[in-house]
Amino acid sequence: MTEHHTQLTSAEIACIWTAYLIDSMSKCILSYFLRIIEDEDIRPIIELAHTISSSHIDTLNYMYKVENLPIPKGFTEEDVNLDAPRLYTDPFMLQYITHMARTGMLGFSSFVAFGARKEIKTFFIKGLQETADLFDKCTDVLLSKGLYIRAPYIPYPTQSDHVDSKKYLSGYSIFSKQRPLNAMEISHLYMNSLNNHIGSKLSLSFAQTSSNKKVEKWMIRGCEISQKHMKIFIDMLIDNNIQSPVSSDISITDSTTPPFSDKLTMFHMGLLSSAGIGNYATSAAASQRSDLVTNYERLSVEVAQFAKDGADIMISNEWMEQPPTTKDKEKLIKEK
Template sequence: MTEHQTKLTSSEIASIWTNYMNDSMSKCILGYFLKHVEDDEIKSIVQFAYDLSTAHIKKLTSIFQEERIPAPIGFTDGDVNMQAPRMYTDMFMLNYIHHMSKIGMLSFSTFTSMGAREDIRNYFTEGLNESSKLFNSCSNVLLSKGLFLRAPYVAYPTETDYVDSKKYLSGLNPFSNKRPLNMVEISHLFINIQTNLIGTKIAQSFAQGSSIEKVQKYMLRGRDIAQKHIQVFAKVLLENNIQAPASSDICITDSIDAPFSDKLTMFSISLLNSSGIGNYAMSAAASQRSDLILHYERLSGEVAQYAKDGFDILIEHAWLEQPPGTTDKDQIVKKKDTMD
C-alpha cells in the first residue's frame, strides 16, 4: 500500500510562509551583526541566532519544494550591505536578539498550535525550544554583564484576599483616588516600556540609513510614537511611586550608511508593529484598572494607524510580498464568460 502525505492546511501554509519571511529577514540582520560584533560572549549569541535562521530557511525551503508550493521571495543578500560601517553597538545586538527571541517564542507557540501534520508540529515545536534556548542564553549574558533590565521590585505580599468592591476596577474618575497597581499590571507596564525602548533605537537607526525621505519621516514618526508611549506608561508607574525602567546601553552609532534595504527595514518595523499591538491587547486583557485598559486601547489604535501607513509605503514601492491566498471564484466565472 502506498502512503500518501496529507496536504498542508491553510494555517500550516500561512505559518511556514510567515516563518520563512521572518527568518530570511533575521539572517540578513544577523549576518551584518556577525561582521561587526567584537565581544566574544555576544558573538557566540549572534552566531547561534544566525545558524538557527539559516537552518530554518533550509528546512522551510525543503517543505515548499516537497509540497510544490512556491517559496516566498523574502529577503536575500541583496537586502544587506555587508560593506556598511558599524551601525550598532554590541549591547544593542544582544538586546535586539533578546527581544526578537521573545517574539520568536510567541510565534512558534502559535504556529505549533495551528499545526495538524506531525512533521509540521515537530518543526515548530523544535523552533519553540530553540527560541527558548536563545532567550535564556541572551538573558544569562545580560545578567553576567549586569545589564539585564529587571522589572521593578515591590514588597512581597503578606496575605491573600478577594476583591470586595467594584471600585477595584475603576480608574477613570479624576476626582477619586485610583487603587495601587497590582503586580500583573506592573509587569505589563514594564514589558511595554522595555519593548518601546528598543523600538526607539531600531526606528532611529533605520531613519539614519534610509535615503528615501518618506521612509526617513516614517521611521522618525515611529521613534516619536514609541517615546510617547514610554512616557505614558512611565507616568502611571511614577504615580504609584515605582521607578520606570531605563537603559543607556541599547545604543547605535552615528553612521548614516544603510546596512539594510528600505524594503527590509519597513518589513522589520511592520513586524514590530504587529508585536506591539499584540502586547497591548494582552496587557489590556490582563489589566483590571479601567484607566489602564483605556490607555492600551487608545495607544493600540495609534500603532494600528501607523502600521497602516507603513503598508501604504510598502505597496507604493512594490515591497509588500503578498501572502498565499485563495482563488477568487467570482473571477473564475467571469473569466469563463469572456472565453465563451
C-alpha cells in the same frame, strides 16, 4: 494502516510563509551583526541566532519543494550590505536579539497551535525550544554584564486577599484615589516600555540610514510614537511610586550608510508594529484598572494607523510580498 499525503491547511501555509519571511530577514540582520560585533562574550549569541535562522530556512525550503509550492522571495544578500560601517553598539545587538527571541517564542507557540501535520508541528516545536534556549542564553549574558533590565520590585504580600468592591476595576474617580497597580499590571507596563525603547532605537537607526524621504519620515514618526508610548507607561509606574525600568547602553552610532535595504527595514517595523498591537491586546486583557485598558486600546489604534501607512509605502514601492491567498471564485467564473 494506509498512509496518505495530507495537504497543508491554510493555517499551516500561512505559518511557514510567515516563518520564511521572518527567518530570511533575521539571517540578513544577524550576518551584519556577526561582521561588526567586537565583544567576544556576545559573539556566540549572534552565531547561535544566525545558525537557527539558517537551519530554519533550509528546512522551510525543503517543505516548499516537497509540497510543490512557490518559495517566497523573502530577503536575500541583496537586502544587506556587510561592508556598511558599524551602526549598532554591542549591547544594543544583545538587547535586540533578546527582544526578538522573546517575540519569537510567542510566534512559535501560536504556530504550534495551528499545526496539524506531524512534521509541521515538529518543526515549530523545535523552533520554540531553540528560541527559548536562545532567550535563556541572552539573559545569562545580560546578567553577567550587568545589562539586564529587571522588572520593578514590589513588597511581598503577607496574606491572600479578595476583591471586595467594584471600585477595584475603576481607573477614574473624582471622589477617591486610584487603587495601586497590581503585579500583573506592573509587569505589562514594564514590558511594553522596554519593547518601545527597542523600537524607538531601531526606527531611529533606519531613518538615519535611509535615502528615501518617505521611509525616513515614516521611521521618524515611528520613533516618536515609541517614545511617546514609553513615556506613558513609565509615567504610570512613577505615579504609583514604582521605579521605572532603567535603560542600559543600547544605542546607535552616527553612521548614515544603510546596512539594510528599505524593503527589509519597512518589513521589520511593520512586524514590530503587529507584535506591539498584540502585546497591547494581551496587556489590556490582563489589566483590571479601566484607565489602563483605555490607554492600551487608544494606543493600539495609533500603532495600527502607523502600520497601515507603512504598508501603503511598501505597496507603492512593490516591496510587500503578497501572502498565499484563496481563489476569487466570482472572478474565476467571470473570466472562464
